[in-house]
Amino acid sequence: MSDQTAPEPKAEPFEPKVVAFCCTYCAYTAGDLAGSMRLEYAPNVRVVKILCSGKIDAVLLLRAFEDGADAVYVAGCNIGDCHFLEGNLRAIRTVAYTQHLLREIGLEPQRLEFFHIPASAGPLFAQRANEMTERARKLGPNPLRSRRTERAGGKLQRQPDPHPPLPEAKLGRLIRHEERMAESQTP
Amino acid sequence: MIVAERKPLEQIEGMIEGMQKILVAGCGTCVAVCMAGGEKEVEILAAQLRMRAKLKGIQRTVDEITVTRQCDREYLDQLAKYVGQYDAVVSTACGAGVQFLAERYDDKIVLPALNTLFIGVAEGPGQWSQRCMACEDCILDQTGGICPMTICAKNLLNGPCGGTNHGKCEVGDDRDCAWTLIYRKLEKLGRLDYMRKIQPPKDYSVMTKPGRYSHEAYEEAEKKEDKE
Amino acid sequence: MASNNGSAFRKAFETKDFVVTAEIGPPKGTDISRMVEHIEALKDVVDGLNVTDNQSSVMRISSLAVCRVILDHGGEPILQLTCRDRNRLALQSELLAAWILGVRNVLCLTGDYISVGDHPQAKPVFDLDSVQLLQTVGMLNQGKDLAGNDLEGGTDFFAGAVVTPEADPIEPQMIKFQKKIAAGARFFQTQAIYDVDNFKRFMERAEADGVKIMAGIVLLVSPGMAKYMNKNVPGIFVPDALIEEMAEAPKGKRLEAGIRIAGRMIRQLRDEKLCHGAHIMAIGKEECVPRILEAAE
Numbered sequence: 001m002s003d004q005t006a007p008e009p010k011a012e013p014f015e016p017k018v019v020a021f022c023c024t025y026c027a028y029t030a031g032d033l034a035g036s037m038r039l040e041y042a043p044n045v046r047v048v049k050i051l052c053s054g055k056i057d058a059v060l061l062l063r064a065f066e067d068g069a070d071a072v073y074v075a076g077c078n079i080g081d082c083h084f085l086e087g088n089l090r091a092i093r094t095v096a097y098t099q100h101l102l103r104e105i106g107l108e109p110q111r112l113e114f115f116h117i118p119a120s121a122g123p124l125f126a127q128r129a130n131e132m133t134e135r136a137r138k139l140g141p142n143p144l145r146s147r148r149t150e151r152a153g154g155k156l157q158r159q160p161d162p163h164p165p166l167p168e169a170k171l172g173r174l175i176r177h178e179e180r181m182a183e184s185q186t187p
Numbered sequence: 188m189i190v191a192e193r194k195p196l197e198q199i200e201g202m203i204e205g206m207q208k209i210l211v212a213g214c215g216t217c218v219a220v221c222m223a224g225g226e227k228e229v230e231i232l233a234a235q236l237r238m239r240a241k242l243k244g245i246q247r248t249v250d251e252i253t254v255t256r257q258c259d260r261e262y263l264d265q266l267a268k269y270v271g272q273y274d275a276v277v278s279t280a281c282g283a284g285v286q287f288l289a290e291r292y293d294d295k296i297v298l299p300a301l302n303t304l305f306i307g308v309a310e311g312p313g314q315w316s317q318r319c320m321a322c323e324d325c326i327l328d329q330t331g332g333i334c335p336m337t338i339c340a341k342n343l344l345n346g347p348c349g350g351t352n353h354g355k356c357e358v359g360d361d362r363d364c365a366w367t368l369i370y371r372k373l374e375k376l377g378r379l380d381y382m383r384k385i386q387p388p389k390d391y392s393v394m395t396k397p398g399r400y401s402h403e404a405y406e407e408a409e410k411k412e413d414k415e
Numbered sequence: 416m417a418s419n420n421g422s423a424f425r426k427a428f429e430t431k432d433f434v435v436t437a438e439i440g441p442p443k444g445t446d447i448s449r450m451v452e453h454i455e456a457l458k459d460v461v462d463g464l465n466v467t468d469n470q471s472s473v474m475r476i477s478s479l480a481v482c483r484v485i486l487d488h489g490g491e492p493i494l495q496l497t498c499r500d501r502n503r504l505a506l507q508s509e510l511l512a513a514w515i516l517g518v519r520n521v522l523c524l525t526g527d528y529i530s531v532g533d534h535p536q537a538k539p540v541f542d543l544d545s546v547q548l549l550q551t552v553g554m555l556n557q558g559k560d561l562a563g564n565d566l567e568g569g570t571d572f573f574a575g576a577v578v579t580p581e582a583d584p585i586e587p588q589m590i591k592f593q594k595k596i597a598a599g600a601r602f603f604q605t606q607a608i609y610d611v612d613n614f615k616r617f618m619e620r621a622e623a624d625g626v627k628i629m630a631g632i633v634l635l636v637s638p639g640m641a642k643y644m645n646k647n648v649p650g651i652f653v654p655d656a657l658i659e660e661m662a663e664a665p666k667g668k669r670l671e672a673g674i675r676i677a678g679r680m681i682r683q684l685r686d687e688k689l690c691h692g693a694h695i696m697a698i699g700k701e702e703c704v705p706r707i708l709e710a711a712e
């Protein structure tokens with residue numbers, strides 16, 4: 001999805017760009033397997049490895065579209081197989097929520113999807129990659145894509161907090177009056 | 188804490204129609220915890236506004252900043268360097284924060300991105316419920332720590348209405364009847380005598396808006412200064 | 416039956432063993448001809464006529480105006496007053512207005528929540544609750560308002576309240592019932608009852624010496640209505656036997672069955688001296704009340 005990928009020569013047929021966020025333990029491993037099985041799948045898919053599908057974030061998904069991806073999917077383990085127990089459940093929720101955000105913006109929510117791809121499922125990995133590429137082809141180019149070279153928005157302005165939290169937070173810690181009195185009396 | 192929800196994008200779009208430079212200003216306290224207006228939600232809203240503008244072919248810059256709180260002047264001062272560069276500031280603070288921001292930068296258009304809902308608690312991930320109406324005369328000591336002013340739809344003070352229904356409220360099965368909860372709690376605590384006492388009508392005069400409060404410590408100090 | 420001095424309804428409890436009231440629902444709109452027919456048909460067969468106050472949060476003619484219409488036709492009205500639509504000022508001025516118009520009885524209610532009615536967007540008031548409203552009536556009766564100011568002429572209302580014998584859980588309901596008595600309720604009209612044995616148990620635990628209890632009787636018109644109430648109306652329980660009895664009646668005779676059931680229950684309540692009276696709610700079928708009373712003989 002980076003900017004150095006081939007600038008589309010005019011009049012060439014539309015080649016979708018698909019971003020796949022794959023979790024390390026299942027989907028990414030399945031991708032490896034697909035490779036070693038020499039399975040062919042759509043070259044349109046750019047795989048981004050993330051530790052766990054639960055790490056995915058609405059902001060990250062929106063950014064992918066903002067930067068011009070035609071379709072994006074998050075791939076995690078089967079239900080019950082998540083290395084971090086419920087990361088994939090969170091990812092499913094995040095994807096559903098981001099679909100809502102896309103709908104609000106006016107972008108087809110079908111451009112975003114979640115898939116379960118177990119580590120042993122090399123062929124499924126290839127199938128999903130083709131499926132999503134096909135879907136993107138049908139939906140046509142992401143309307144934001146043509147201008148992808150303009151970096152989205154301005155720069156993030158963030159000031160350092162002039163009131164940083166106290167080094168030792170007292171929040172959530174029981175302070176017994178007696179103990180504190182004793183403490184204050186020790187020299 | 189204050190619980191709020193993000194307004195629909197369409198509504199925010201309507202507010203900034205025709206404006207080119209937008210600063211989305213987040214608040215890192217209550218609304219960050221309830222996932223409505225913290226740093227991350229600011230990023231999401233700003234991204235949405237930018238994408239929306241591109242889709243519509245509109246020229247628009249959307250920048251982001253999140254401060255610790257918008258209900259304290261010192262944090263608002265952090266925006267001073269920037270607000271001048273924007274046509275409008277879209278604040279994702281609660282209604283109080285938006286007003287304070289608008290007051291601090293009173294020649295700037297300041298717009299609300301949230302609907303402020305209530306004072307409440309986190310029931311579970313992504314779920315909040317109202318617990319207090321700020322009635323200025325707390326009676327939780329009489330009611331086993333369950334607020335009839337808030338949890339009871341009719342803010343009844345003397346026991347359940349005729350609509351109480353197997354522990355649910357007549358307004359809907361998704362709501363507990365406050366007075367069934369209070370009864371069970373007081374029974375458990377052995378303090379049903381609290382419930383037998385007739386509660387007088389609420390004194391609404393103390394709730395005359397807008398509420399004001401100054402801490403005793405500061406009041407005392409002021410009095411002293413006045414004398415001197 | 417109406418008198419300009421005391422409450423004829425209160426007197427009925429002194430002179431009769433079993434007092435009967437019925438309910439008049441004000442119409443939505445200004446055509447009161449049908450309502451007046453009902454008033455005419457009922458005023459001499461019952462001891463008092465309740466007038467509902469924007470019942471079920473549906474906007475209608477005010478209870479007070481209809482109470483006056485009842486007085487004009489020679490009936491004894493019972494003003495129902497809810498806390499939903501008026502704050503304490505409006506409630507008190509309504510009570511004073513009722514008194515000067517000749518209304519002597521008031522039934523103090525919390526009122527249904529606003530969202531169940533036809534103006535769900537309205538602001539619900541609930542400044543007072545029913546217990547506090549009863550206290551307010553007590554104050555007016557002592558010649559003072561709720562803030563303790565002296566009145567130029569007070570009231571002498573016969574105040575009542577409601578109770579739900581089938582409430583679940585029952586304990587908080589009983590606590591509130593006792594508070595209502597302490598706050599000055601002198602008569603109670605209950606939520607509809609259909610199971611007389613349950614009602615007996617309620618009366619045993621009620622410890623309601625000195626107050627008059629009138630059992631609520633709602634006319635059944637179909638087995639469907641009974642099932643609907645069981646499912647949807649809190650505090651109403653229709654036993655299966657009654658639902659069957661309704662279902663067994665041939666179509667077209669179901670209203671007769673409902674009248675028979677209501678009459679039979681009133682007879683049992685009266686003959687076994689289970690309570691001091693009955694309050695008949697024949698919602699939309701007010702003309703059936705005389706027949707219910709005949710069936711109770």
Ligand code: SF4
Binds near residue numbers: 335
């Ligand atoms: S009584 Fe309820 S509304 Fe009033 S201060 Fe206490 S919790 Fe808040």
Ligand code: SF4
Binds near residue numbers: 365
């Ligand atoms: S059902 Fe319970 S919570 Fe609901 S209005 Fe009645 S008393 Fe209040």
